[in-house]
Every structure is written in structure tokens, then in C-alpha cells.
Amino acid sequence: MIYSKRLNQSFFFKGKGAFLIEIIQIVGLGLIATFLALIVKEQKPTFAFMLVVFVGCVIFLFLIDQVYEIVRMVERIALNANVNLIYVETILKIIGIAYIAEFGAQITKDAGQGAIASKIELGGKILILTMAIPILTVIIETVLGMIPGT
Numbered sequence: 001m002i003y004s005k006r007l008n009q010s011f012f013f014k015g016k017g018a019f020l021i022e023i024i025q026i027v028g029l030g031l032i033a034t035f036l037a038l039i040v041k042e043q044k045p046t047f048a049f050m051l052v053v054f055v056g057c058v059i060f061l062f063l064i065d066q067v068y069e070i071v072r073m074v075e076r077i078a079l080n081a082n083v084n085l086i087y088v089e090t091i092l093k094i095i096g097i098a099y100i101a102e103f104g105a106q107i108t109k110d111a112g113q114g115a116i117a118s119k120i121e122l123g124g125k126i127l128i129l130t131m132a133i134p135i136l137t138v139i140i141e142t143v144l145g146m147i148p149g150t
Helices: 002-008 018-041 045-062 064-080 085-110 114-146
Strands: none
Touching: 018 045, 045 064, 045 085, 064 085, 085 114
16 A cells, blocks of 8 residues: 555656656757757758757756656665665666667767767677676576576
């Protein structure tokens, strides 16, 4: 009962239409920035690119509170399930690396630098694999421990 009461007050149950309003704001800002960038691009392409980067950062900052709430909720679920928080933190870091690498690669692609964007993506993938090795090791050890005779 207490858990369901907290869940109703949490991030996922903000109120009717809260997420609809937020996505409308994000899409509206993105569309306005796109139209402005298209208009300005003819006269001042560097200003148009800076506008696109700025709006991308504003949208990212707009979502920081939601990301924080998601992280808090995942940590609470992990604590209730008695999962080691080191693994949860590692998975959250991996997700963060993936999003940041994607964001950086998209901005780099917008600037017309596809080769650099692919290197950013490669770097993100290598960092993700490096961080996942301890988790993969635990999974393999657990599976081997379940096999009789090992």
C-alpha cells in the first residue's frame, strides 16, 4: 500500500497530460529552431549551426530532471530487490555513455563531420564494452556455478 502510494506521487504519475505538454514543448522548440536555422542558414551558416547546438543543449537540460527521477527510481527498485548497487550504477553509467555519445555524434553529423561522428560512436561503444566486462564476468561466473560438476 505504501509503495503504491509513493509510486502514484512519483515521476511516472505526474498528472494527466503532463508528459503530453512536455513533449509538445520539446517538439515545438525543435520545430521553431529548425525553421529559424533554415532561414538563417542562407545568410550565416555558422550562426544557424550554433542555434541548433544551443537548442539541443536546452532540450537536454529540460530533460535533466526526468533523467534524475529515472535514476532515483531505478536505485529504489534495486534496493527493494536487494541488487548490488554497484551493478545498477554501472548499467546507468553505460546508458549515460550511450546517450552522451549519441548526442555528440548527432551534433557532429549536423556540422557535416560524419567521420568524426563515427569515431565518437566507436569511442562510446568501446567505453561501454569496457564498463560491461565486470558485469559479464559475474554473469558468466553465476552460470558456471549453476552447472553441476564445475
